[in-house]
Amino acid sequence: KGKQGPCLERKQAVIYAGPWAKVEDDDGHxxxxxxxxxxxxxTYRLYNREPYGGQIIPVPPLVEIALEDAGQFDCMRSVLRHPKETKGEDYQLTTDAAAGVCGPDGCC
Incomplete structure (x- = not known):
């Protein structure tokens, strides 16, 4: 279920959150x-549904690619998806994760 249809490239990625160091699904991913x-x-849509939802972190592209504009996904490519592929070559934004989290005395 959910495996039918073409493999389209929309610059999406997923991150496995654990608990094991590595897993392999029925399709060899x-x-x-x-x-x-x-x-x-x-595969992105499949992993964003149950039973995978709590173990997979979706990484959507910064700019969504419409289905009608998506090309064929290269199944022979390296599996690593560099952040510049999802965010863009010129994406340089860095955020301060601690901003607004710590109290006035600096203690978090």
């Missing part, structure tokens, strides 16, 4: 904990 993996739109 190998997910290593904490590693952004390039996936086609079909």
């Amino acid at each position: 190998v997910l290593e904990r904490g590693v952004p993996v390039a996936v086609c739109d079909k």
Whole structure:
């Protein structure tokens, strides 16, 4: 279920959150904990549903690619999806994770 249809490239990735160091699904996708993996739109949507939802972190592209504009996903490519692929070559924004989290005395 959910495996029918073309494999479209929409610059999406998923990150396996654990608990194991590495898992392999029935289709041969190998997910290593904490590693952004390039996936086609079909697999991306499948991993964003139960029973995977609590273990997979979706990484959508900064700019969504419409289905009608999506090309064919290259199943022979490296599985690693560099952040510049999802965010864009010129994306340089860095945020301060602690901003607004710590109290006035600096204690978090």
